[in-house]
Amino acid sequence: MDYSLPVYILISVCSSVVVTYAFVRRRFGKKIKNFSSLERDIEERIARKSELNTQLIEANESLKNIKSETADLRQLKDSEGALIEAVECLKEEQGEISQNIKNARIQLSNIKNEMSELVPQLDLYSRLEDFVSYGHFETPDYLFETTERFEEEIRRVRDQQKELISSNRAVEIPDSIKLSQDEAQNKKILKGQSQLLLAAFNIECDFLIGKVSPSRFSRSLEQIEKLANKLEKNMLSLKCGITDAYIKLKFEECRLFYQYKLKKQEEQEEQRLIREQIREEQKAIREYEAAIAKAEQEEKIYRDMLEKAREELLLLGDEQKAAAESRIKELEEKLLEAEASERRAKSLAEQTRKGHVYIISNIGSFGENVYKIGLTRRLDPMDRVKELGDASVPFPFDVHAIIYYDDAPALEAALHREFSHSRVNAVNLRKEFFRVDLEKIRTATNKLTEKEAEFRTTIVAEEYYETKRLQEAHSA
Structure with a gap:
């Protein structure tokens, strides 16, 4: 069997295929390369397109902003006249404010000048809170x-x-x-x-x-x-x-x-003082009436006793007459004293402005250099002093002076005016206590009465000092 023809045909076909492949590859290799480069270029262009789209979007946004700003600018341009007018109004208002400030400064200067004139008058009130x-x-x-x-x-x-x-x-x-x-x-x-x-x-x-x-x-x-x-x-x-x-x-x-x-x-306070003065006068009048009644009663008793003694004297012998005459003399003296007391009480009752001005202190209750200057029309002024030293204060008062005066209310009022700046209580004038040196009170009293008043400058305060001594002994 002859295999040469098929072999030849196979070889020819293979050769043709190889040649054809080589030809095709040679022919289309450049195109394939060109196609790959085109693909890369397309990808780059697509990326560029995407970037341009992004820039376009941003440009559109900027364009919108520019259009909005342009609209605002147009609006501002349209209202330019109104704005200029408003600025002019503000300038005018600023000028008015500046003028008002200038006027206010002038007014302030005038007020300061007025204040400098008023300060001496208002000085009375400027420090009240420091002393009240x-x-x-x-x-x-x-x-x-x-x-x-x-x-x-x-x-x-x-x-x-x-x-x-x-x-x-x-x-x-x-x-x-x-x-x-x-x-x-x-x-x-x-x-x-x-x-x-x-x-x-x-x-x-x-x-x-x-x-x-x-x-x-x-x-x-x-x-x-x-x-x-x-x-x-x-x-x-x-x-x-x-x-x-x-x-x-x-x-x-x-x-x-x-x-x-x-x-x-x-x-x-004046009304209270008047009412208190009326009560004091009524009390004094009752005392005067009681003193007059007592003096009249004593006078009657002594007259009866004297008349009886004189009748008995006629019946006594010589030996008893001496004692009887001595008794009659004693009764006559007591009768004279009773008559004098009656006259004095009647005189005081008729002249209600007569009385006693007293100066007393209470170091245990009110401290040093605090004195009460008061008035009483009592027959015995010590009765009033004892009343003041009752249960309302812990210690009794020391008496420095008791001055009998024809116009006792006037003397008391004058002393109160003299030391008005030294009142312990300047609001309630019924509180007649003064923080002042006793020697000043003595000088003022002598000047007002035009005579030397008897003053006791020694402060006894026995109960106070004894209490203080006991407290110191207890604490020791």
């Missing part, structure tokens, strides 16, 4: 003599306040302020707020003035001023404030009411 706790402060120079006159003046000041309110001069209100587009509504708001401002100020001032006292007077004036400033700050946006004229009237009302209260208290 000790019961010591100056009584002001009253503007009027009676509380009724003070009440009338307070009503006059309040009428002036009402006049300022009715004439719209109590509160400063701007002519116009832009709160809304409705001008009538703006004025209505300003009027309502000014009424609230004034109502709050008046209510607070009435409370402060009603509570005024020696310890709170200067503080009350400061609080009224602070209140006005506080309310003005709260109304700053509306440019409203209380006028100086209205505040000055409130100061005046506070000063008048303070003096009115002090004067009222003085009048009440």
Whole structure:
């Protein structure tokens, strides 16, 4: 069998395949390479496209922002005239504010000058709180003599306040302020707020003035001023404030009411003193009447005894007459004493201004250099001193002087005026205690009575010093 032909054909086919493969590979190898590079280029372009899309989105956003800013700029340009007008208004307002500041500084300077003039007059009240706790402060120079006159003046000041309110001069209100587009509504708001401002100020001032006292007077004036400033700050946006004229009237009302209260208290104390004086006089009159009745009774007894003794004398012998005459002489002396006591009691009863001014101290109860200057019309002034040293104080009083005087109330009042700045209690004038040196009291008494009064400068205070000695011994 001949295999050469198939072999030849197989070889030919294989050769053809190899040749064809080599030809095709050679022919299409470059295209395949070009296709791979195209794929890479497409991928790069796709990535670039994605990057450009991102940039495009960002560019669109920027474009939107630019359009919005452009719209704002256009709006600003459209409102440029209104803005320029507003700036001009602000400049004018700034000029007004600067002028107001200048005027306020001038006003402040004027007020400081006024204050420098008023300080000497107000010095009386400036340090009351430093001394009132000790019961010591100056009584002001009253503007009027009676509380009724003070009440009338307070009503006059309040009428002036009402006049300022009715004439719209109590509160400063701007002519116009832009709160809304409705001008009538703006004025209505300003009027309502000014009424609230004034109502709050008046209510607070009435409370402060009603509570005024020696310890709170200067503080009350400061609080009224602070209140006005506080309310003005709260109304700053509306440019409203209380006028100086209205505040000055409130100061005046506070000063008048303070003096009115002090004067009222003085009048009440005077009435108490008068009532106490009447009670003392009535008690003295009862004592005088009792003393007169006693003297008349003693006089009658001694007259009867003397008449009887004289009758018996006629019946006695010579030996007994000497003793009887001695007895008659003794009875005559006692009768004269009884008649003198009756005359003295009647004289004192007829002249009620006569009496005794006493100066006493109680070192155990009130301390050193504290003396009571009082008055009594008792026949025995020591009765009054003993009454004062009863259970209300722990130790009895030492008596330094008891001065009989024809016008005892006038002498007592003069001594009280002389040492008014030294009162232990300057509010209650019934408390007649004074912190002063005894020698000054002696000098003033001698000057007023125009004679040398007998004074005891030694302070015995036996019970006090004995108590102190026992306490020291116990503590040791």
